[in-house]
Amino acid sequence: MPTCPICTAAFQIDPSDLDFYSKIQVPSPTLCPSCRAFRRLSFRNEKSLYKRTCDLCSKNLISIYPPDSKYKVYCHACWFGDKWDGLEFGQNFDFNRPFFEQFSALEKSVPHIFLFQDQSLENCEYTNYGLFNKNCYMAFSCGYCEDIYYGGTMAKAKSCTDCFKCIGTELCYECVDCLNCYNLNFCQDCIDSYDSYFLFDCMNCKNCFCCSGVRSGEYMMFNEKLGKEEYKEKLQKILRELTPEKITEYAKQLEEMSLKLPRKHMRGSKNENVTGDYNDNCGNLKDCFDCINNEKSAYTDSSHQSFDLCDCSYNIMCSLCYEVNGGANYNNCKFIYYGRNLQDCEYCQYCFSGKHLFGCVGLRNKEYCIFNKQYAEKEYFEMRAKIIEYATKTKEYGEFFPASSSPFPFDESVASYFFPRISV
Ligand SMILES: [Zn+2]
Ligand SMILES: [Zn+2]
Numbered sequence: 001m002p003t004c005p006i007c008t009a010a011f012q013i014d015p016s017d018l019d020f021y022s023k024i025q026v027p028s029p030t031l032c033p034s035c036r037a038f039r040r041l042s043f044r045n046e047k048s049l050y051k052r053t054c055d056l057c058s059k060n061l062i063s064i065y066p067p068d069s070k071y072k073v074y075c076h077a078c079w080f081g082d083k084w085d086g087l088e089f090g091q092n093f094d095f096n097r098p099f100f101e102q103f104s105a106l107e108k109s110v111p112h113i114f115l116f117q118d119q120s121l122e123n124c125e126y127t128n129y130g131l132f133n134k135n136c137y138m139a140f141s142c143g144y145c146e147d148i149y150y151g152g153t154m155a156k157a158k159s160c161t162d163c164f165k166c167i168g169t170e171l172c173y174e175c176v177d178c179l180n181c182y183n184l185n186f187c188q189d190c191i192d193s194y195d196s197y198f199l200f201d202c203m204n205c206k207n208c209f210c211c212s213g214v215r216s217g218e219y220m221m222f223n224e225k226l227g228k229e230e231y232k233e234k235l236q237k238i239l240r241e242l243t244p245e246k247i248t249e250y251a252k253q254l255e256e257m258s259l260k261l262p263r264k265h266m267r268g269s270k271n272e273n274v275t276g277d278y279n280d281n282c283g284n285l286k287d288c289f290d291c292i293n294n295e296k297s298a299y300t301d302s303s304h305q306s307f308d309l310c311d312c313s314y315n316i317m318c319s320l321c322y323e324v325n326g327g328a329n330y331n332n333c334k335f336i337y338y339g340r341n342l343q344d345c346e347y348c349q350y351c352f353s354g355k356h357l358f359g360c361v362g363l364r365n366k367e368y369c370i371f372n373k374q375y376a377e378k379e380y381f382e383m384r385a386k387i388i389e390y391a392t393k394t395k396e397y398g399e400f401f402p403a404s405s406s407p408f409p410f411d412e413s414v415a416s417y418f419f420p421r422i423s424v
Contacts, residue, residue: 004032016286017298020310024322026334027398029311033287033299034419036311040325041415042403043337044314046128046140046152048412054078054114062126063114064408071407072111079113079362086110086363090373093359093383099391103359104405106371107349110362112407116326118340118352131316131328141302143316155292155304165278167292177267179280186251189267197235198250200258209235210250212258223257311400323400335400347401358384 001010011032021028029036045064052067053060054075065073078084089110094102115128122134130136131143139148148154149161157163160172168180175187182194189201196202198210205217209231214220219231226234238246268279276288285291286298294300295307303315311323318330326338333342337349345357354360355367358380363369368380375383391397403415410416 002028002030004030004035006031006035006038009034014286017310020298020308020322024310024320024332024334026322027392030395030399033311036299036323036400037301037313038415038419039400039403040311040313040323041418042410042413043325043401043406043408044129044414045408045412046414047138048408049128052114055111056083061114064116064128064412065112065114069407070108073114074111075114076117079111080119080364084111086361086366086372087369087374089361090369091371092373093371093387095386095390098394099359099387099396100402100405102371103347103361103401106359107361107405107407110350110372112362113350116338118328129314129326141314143304153290153302165290167280177278179269186247191269198254200254201261201263207231207235209238210254210257212254213261222253325400337401349401356380358387 001012003010009032013028049062049064050066052063052065055072056074056078059075061075063073065071089106091106117130120132121130124130124133124136127133127136127139129141130139133139133142134146136142136145136148139145139151142148142151142154144156145154147159148157151160151163153165154163155167157166158170160166160169163172163175166172166175166178169178171183172178172181173185175184178184178187178190180192181190184190184193185197187196187199190199191203193199193202193205195206196208199205199208200212202211202214205214208214208217208220211217211220211223214223219226219228221231221234266277270281271279272283274282274285276285279285279288279291282291282294284296285294288297289301291300292304294303297309300309300312303309303312306315306318308320309318312321313325315324316328318327320332321330322334324330324333324336327336329341331343333345335347336342336345339348339351341353342351343355345351345354347359348357350362351357351360352364354363357363357366358370360369360372363372368375368377370380370383388397406413
């Protein structure tokens, strides 16, 4: 069993993992799954924001990069505009210098986008990591959402405020991990429920107040069934007298009730052959978290409608990908940090609509490029093979970008939420 050089834990590489590495043509990983996730997530700054200006048009911005950042930072219009082209930063690969050192130099020279915003957003200026959202504000890592305020990791949600990790919800407030719910307030881990307050682990409930572990309940308060009129009368009184202190009190009562009840070994529904937590409608997942409609994946989190992923985070509609963080519509991609619509790409950051890109940063609509330099098709494959051979010898090929090369300090990265005790 290999030992992780970072945390010193022994970790298993299963035959199914080896099959995947062989299919995607990468060496076996050297770090354990947790340290791999830590490294990948240390690149993701979701909500540490700063006031600064665009380095091209001087427009005032809210950005993930502070004003004294060493990066050139462009607003959305400038970054996606035609006043610059990523190929201007093209470099020849130097077979006497480490691969990651050269990649880091390229990455520092190319302008960065002020927030991770693609071109699918409508009226979502103050959002980061979004896809097909409309009219959202301070929403982070949301996809296919409308009218979301102060939300995180939401999908297909509408008119929700202060909610986190909810999917298919509407008109909800202060909810966490709810699925297909309507008009819920202060609820957690609920499925197919509506018009209720302070629920925990409830399914198919309506008109309930402060209940835990209830299935198909109606007109219930503190897990007790009431008559319809009695419930309505009591609820009206509670809502009339609701204060922040009372909210804290009900939340505490709910927690106390929930602690007396048994809990399911893992959260999620409609799964087959799945290990992990908070997965829904998935099949054949190993150690995956927060995945929806995924098939055949391992060590992957927050990915939707994808299959054949290993070590991926925050992806949608991706297939055959390894060590990818933040993407939509990728096929056969490895070691990618943020981008859209990529095919057969490796070691890329912030690339949009690309095919056969290797070691590229900030390219749009390009094919056969290496370190932002254009090659002819045949030359591309020859050069790529040479670099892979070289970077395999230097033990760099097969590793995600080193955490130390992240543009963001550890405390601002998502890695700090999931791995608060690991220091870098
Ligand atoms: Zn480790
Ligand atoms: Zn600008």
